[in-house]
Amino acid sequence: MNINRLLFQKMDENTTNSTYNGIITTSYHNSHSFINNISVVVNIGGLQSTPGAAHFLEHMKFWYNNTNLYDTMNKLQTVLNATTSEFTTDFSLCCTKNQITISINHLLKSLYNHTFSIDIFEKEKKVIINEIKGYDLLISDKEQLNFIRKIIGRIPEVKSLTIEELSKLSIKNYQKNNTHIYIYGDMSIDNEESTSNNYNNGVLHIPIKFIDKECTISGKNIEIIIKVLYLTFCGDFNFTYHGRYIKTNQAYRKLSKIHFDNDDYLIFKNNSFKRVVDLLEDPNSALRFLEFFKIQKGDFSRFYDCMSNSLKLETLLDNLITEVN
Structure with a gap:
């Protein structure tokens, strides 16, 4: 491969800054990619709320109208995953070009839903408590375990969380202006007006x-x-x-x-x-x-x-x- 300025100009041509349904979107086009990789990043993490709350909320976002989002995505042959870190919650999708729009739309519909079922809330609470027990048994490194606990919480903290707290946290943080979509692949998505491409002089x-x-x-x-x-x-x-x-x-x-x-x-x-x-x-x-x-x-x-x-x-x-x- 001949690495020169023309190659980097081509990389710029493959980069798009736009909006999708009012959400800031950054895309990188790779025509050789069969699978599209999408990351929907919400700016709420484990260190920005009650310990365990952001992670619990991530679990709740996998449900919409009592339907598990995994089941919806499986029917579309889309792979779904999610991770809560210190400052963000990242929902990732892998899908073909033809399924990108419908997959993103299903995910966004679930992310911006703020009404949760009490039965699912109690069910996910048990799942998370078992998850915490698993980490406590498997991880011997105290520093690593303490870091994980900051994200997923300890059992008493998770037990004390209420469905009302999660709903308020969702309304505050799961908004379009607090979300960024990143797309990589041979995408087919109807982006809206381009955002400013002026060089960001911020330090x-x-x-x-x-x-x-x-x-x-x-x-x-x-x-x-x-x-x-x-x-x-x-x-x-x-x-x-x-x-x-x-x-x-x-x-x-x-x-x-x-x-x-x-x-x-x-x-x-x-x-x-x-x-x-x-x-x-x-x-x-x-x-x-x-x-x-x-x-x-x-x-x-x-x-x-x-x-x-x-x-x-x-x-x-x-x-x-x-x-x-």
Whole structure:
């Protein structure tokens, strides 16, 4: 594959920022993808409410008019899953091109329903309590277990939750203006008017958590991407993305600066280009990338230009070394 600016321009052409039924939507088109991967992200997580409430609400969203959403999706041959993290609840769908619109519509209908059956509420409460017991038995790492408990709650906390609390939490958080849809694949969906594609000049402040220290890196989304790529390249760190921060289970190692007058710069640049291209070939990685870095049309060309400007890049990396060292 010839990696050049035309390739990154093509990646921008494949990126669409729009709305669907009033919900902000980011799509990445891959004509070679047989399956569409969709992530519907609601900005309510385990750390933003009573422990266990957001996770309990996720369970309740799998029911609509006493019908389980799994059954509805199975009839459409659509795979459905959901995860509650610290700051978001993510509902994921995998389906063919012909089923994307109807699958999303069924999911959204359930997400924006705020009336729950007391029988299903009690049934899901028992399911969650058994889930908590399972984690308590299977996970011996105290730090990991305490993190899980922040999301799913402890048994007394879950038992104390009421159907009225969940309904109020649903009304407050499960709204169109608190939801973002991400789509990857050879999609067929009727998007509404495009949202502004102007470059977002807002500065992001992203904490990075090592096992022995924490620091914060700052910059526009493209600059954050480059800084993370440099940490991966020079520090050999493996990062996971957690909505509002980046984490690694590795100890911090002091960064050194690459030399821009020899092959180091070319190796880093080419390695970074390839990593981004490879990310967008994998549906799950692509969706996480689009979501975490708030990608807009034009960002891939901006990324290429910034990486190709050695003076600008050197200044950016000097700033990174100061931030983390």
